[in-house]
Amino acid sequence: MPLAEPLSWQQLEERLEPCSEADLQQRRVEGPTNAQARLRLFGRPEAEVRVTLYRDHHAWCPYCQKVWLWLEEKRIPYRIRKVTMFCYGEKERWFKQIVPSGMLPALELDGHLITESDLILQALEEAFGPLGEGMQDPDVFALRQLERRLFRAWCQWLCYCEGQGAHTAPAEQHFARMAGLVDEALQSTPGPFFREHFGTADVIFVPYLERMNASLAYYKGYGLRTEHPAIDRWFAALEQRSTYLGTQSDIHTHAHDLPPQMGCCLPSGSAEQQRVARLIDQGPWPVQHPAVVETRQNPPATAVQEALARMLRHRERLLAVNPEGSRALDQALRCALTNLLRDPALPLLAPPPGTAAGLRYWRDRISVPRDMSLHAARRMRSALEATAALAGEEQGPQLPLQHRRDQNPQPFLQAA
Numbered sequence: 001m002p003l004a005e006p007l008s009w010q011q012l013e014e015r016l017e018p019c020s021e022a023d024l025q026q027r028r029v030e031g032p033t034n035a036q037a038r039l040r041l042f043g044r045p046e047a048e049v050r051v052t053l054y055r056d057h058h059a060w061c062p063y064c065q066k067v068w069l070w071l072e073e074k075r076i077p078y079r080i081r082k083v084t085m086f087c088y089g090e091k092e093r094w095f096k097q098i099v100p101s102g103m104l105p106a107l108e109l110d111g112h113l114i115t116e117s118d119l120i121l122q123a124l125e126e127a128f129g130p131l132g133e134g135m136q137d138p139d140v141f142a143l144r145q146l147e148r149r150l151f152r153a154w155c156q157w158l159c160y161c162e163g164q165g166a167h168t169a170p171a172e173q174h175f176a177r178m179a180g181l182v183d184e185a186l187q188s189t190p191g192p193f194f195r196e197h198f199g200t201a202d203v204i205f206v207p208y209l210e211r212m213n214a215s216l217a218y219y220k221g222y223g224l225r226t227e228h229p230a231i232d233r234w235f236a237a238l239e240q241r242s243t244y245l246g247t248q249s250d251i252h253t254h255a256h257d258l259p260p261q262m263g264c265c266l267p268s269g270s271a272e273q274q275r276v277a278r279l280i281d282q283g284p285w286p287v288q289h290p291a292v293v294e295t296r297q298n299p300p301a302t303a304v305q306e307a308l309a310r311m312l313r314h315r316e317r318l319l320a321v322n323p324e325g326s327r328a329l330d331q332a333l334r335c336a337l338t339n340l341l342r343d344p345a346l347p348l349l350a351p352p353p354g355t356a357a358g359l360r361y362w363r364d365r366i367s368v369p370r371d372m373s374l375h376a377a378r379r380m381r382s383a384l385e386a387t388a389a390l391a392g393e394e395q396g397p398q399l400p401l402q403h404r405r406d407q408n409p410q411p412f413l414q415a416a
């Protein structure tokens with residue numbers, strides 16, 4: 001019998017696989033890499049913790065991702081203290097007392113504060129040994145310089161070249177040349193990584209190659225992973241590592257979090273670029289387009305449960321922060337969550353009239369990996385969009401370009 005009514009909150013809770021708060025906490029501390037943890041022990045006693053990492057609530061800052069991934073790969077016990085980045089809300093006063101500039105990441109090692117991600121990695125290497133070949137190894141050093149050259153070429157194309165045509169071609173060609181050098185460096189080793197084994201050089205390249213892949217697809221219609229097969233193979237090998245998967249963001253999150261951080265991101269405006277951007281924003285997910293290669297990992301069986309658990313945990317705040325707020329949204333969200341769980345052979349449950357924009361408000365604001373993993377986000381966005389489509393075409397408010405205070409973590413932290 002098809003459901004005529006959405007499940008109640010109680011019934012939705014009952015669909016969750018049982019997991020006590022203590023088990024959840026244990027999983028965060030000892031389980032696979034995850035964005036929610038405040039402590040990571042890797043089986044060691046808490047008294048052995050020598051490191052505190054200060055990083056952003058959003059799990060978005062690229063320089064933090066580098067240090068985060070290094071600590072997870074080396075399995076160094078550490079605490080995490082989360083800080084708000086300027087564009088999402090107010091910087092915590094306690095953090096400004098420690099780091100007056102407010103810049104992230106910062107790290108405390110045996111009570112000494114270090115800022116600047118490269119200096120942090122060097123200090124960690126001195127304390128715990130390098131991850132494969134270290135920061136000062138001549139080959140790694142050369143790769144670090146290549147990473148910066150690629151970074152500058154990306155900024156030049158993404159942030160200074162609007163439109164398309166002869167005036168943008170040099171920037172695109174320069175970027176493609178630099179990415180070609182990265183591809184060659186990857187091809188020169190026997191495996192998929194920058195050196196024989198996964199190590200420091202890979203960690204250094206992760207944050208910006210991830211952001212380049214996302215932003216160039218969205219703003220230029222350029223498929224980094226399609227154009228550069230060794231870079232694609234490298235990403236696919238990373239996607240076999242639970243450490244990387246715990247820190248991995250997705251194309252939608254990067255595409256919309258980059259503009260305020262970079263100053264702006266300029267679209268090429270070609271018909272193809274606009275098509276790609278629309279697909280990334282409005283689905284269907286996973287996006288089927290040659291320029292969009294987000295992951296080669298098969299969806300884990302846990303994606304729906306993860307999405308449901310994360311939405312239920314924050315349902316009251318999700319309803320409270322939605323500016324389209326109406327009593328009908330409570331029912332609309334339950335419809336979307338019921339549809340998330342539905343047998344695909346059954347028809348979808350329609351939400352109350354007038355709730356399409358409210359449902360799409362949430363669709364557009366799922367932040368990966370802060371809220372949930374890439375695959376869980378795909379399932380949740382799909383359920384929200386499919387449900388919204390039954391109520392109409394109205395889109396939610398546009399995502400801001402100058403800031404992302406619509407993503408302020410405070411309401412969620414206060415309630416937690």
Ligand SMILES: N[C@@H](CCC(=O)N[C@@H](CS)C(=O)NCC(=O)O)C(=O)O
Nearest residue numbers: 061062063085086103104105116117
């Ligand atoms: N060179 C620094 C760059 C750090 C940096 O630019 N951090 C940005 C975030 S990606 C930041 O903290 N900005 C302040 C803010 O957004 O609140 C490093 O490598 O650590």
